[in-house]
Amino acid sequence: MLSGISFIIPCFNASNYIEASYAMLSRQTVSNFEMVFVDDGSTDDTLQKLGRLAASNVVVVSQENKGITGARLAGLHAAKYSHVAFVDVDDFVDEDLAQEAIKVFDLNPNVDAVLYDFGYYNEGKFSPFPYKFNLPCSGLELVRNTFPAWRAYTNGVLRKVDAIRGYSESLPGSTNSDELANRLSIINAKEIRKIKSKYYYVVTPGSTSKKVNDNLLTRLQTASWAKEYFLDFYSDPEIGRDMFVYLLQEYCTLSLVYAAECGKPNGPCSRLWLEKLRLCRKQLLDDFSFRVMRLKDFKKVAFLFFSPLYFYYSSGRNAQ
Known part of the structure; x- marks a missing residue:
């Protein structure tokens, strides 16, 4: 399997965000990355806009609507690189995120996952998630810190094989089943580290989850x-x-x-x-x-x- 990072971007009626998401991810400072856009049964012109993204590192997958976990799993199967990161189509990341994550993996063979600096982005302000645990740690330790409240977050760059295992689990068809799949994808990690690169979770009042x-x-x-x-x-x-x-x-x-x-x-x-x-x-x-x-x-x-x-x-x- 090729060494690098596949960004997996599920899209459902996301026509207004496609160009911005592509432009943002295209600025990554390494060459060994790709963008896997998954059209999850959109009823607008999302698929047509995805088809106009003419770049060698863009993969477009189209399927009937299966929800966030089904879309991510389809993206995982289409991904060609050894590591993956999930990005919502209306969110964005620092341009050095792939570079910094790859650096950690190359220097530390025992590291199975890298967490980025996850935070909420609202009206131009970034508010980092308040991590209340020490890194490095194991996947078991990390997931334990997500119960009963989120003292830790499971969003990061994962090994593709681990993510496929987590997202292939028979999960409840719930609006936040991706939270379970992320936990299952990282729970067996031997070692997890964190980088300073940021993931900006854009606060959208009208989002499906709200x-x-x-x-x-x-x-x-x-x-x-x-x-x-x-x-x-x-x-x-x-x-x-x-x-x-x-x-x-x-x-x-x-x-x-x-x-x-x-x-x-x-x-x-x-x-x-x-x-x-x-x-x-x-x-x-x-x-x-x-x-x-x-x-x-x-x-x-x-x-x-x-x-x-x-x-x-x-x-x-x-x-x-």
Whole structure:
């Protein structure tokens, strides 16, 4: 396999971003890289614009809509280089990202993944993600720091074979299933390091992951799946509690979304919301024990017990 980096860029109705994404990635300061654009069943002219990108290091893949994980997996199979990095079509990276990552891999044979300086980009300001762990570390250590809250991030430059393994796992069809696939892609890494090159996650208020509709509920599927799956990877006594809190946090977050919208005429939350939230609440109550409770989680646990009353109150208030 050729040594280098394949940038994989999923595209769904992304016509307005194609040229900018191509121009940005083209500025990489090394020659051994490529851009793999995956049209994921777009209904606009995304595919036509991709077809006009005349460059030897551009690969275009077209498929029916399979979501973010399906699009990334298709890009992985089309990639020719040894390492890969996922880039959203509306985000951008520093021009030396590939160069710095390749340098780390060449000098450190035991390194399987390189994290970049990931941060949010809003109105011209870059806000780095607050890493709260020490590098270098193993993949097991890194992923452990993503539960119950994101003390670490799994976005970076990965070995292609590891990414294919992670994205080939049978995952729930949820809006954030890529978070699970990233964890699975990096969890077996022997050593992970970090570079200073930045990844700019552009804050887009109208993005799919932020729209209030039934798809947002699939975040509960992700949390439930992760809660069961990752317990087998760790033996520390805190993991059971942390996975419980991980699911509890998703329940609380989506419950607050539902409470803000329920009862409104023509509101975005269907009856499915209450059904799914009730099922998740039952699962949490079945698993609950005062032994897993910490003082800092008291508000979340209290909300779990009293959320039905809050829904009732909110529905009446919103209907007025």
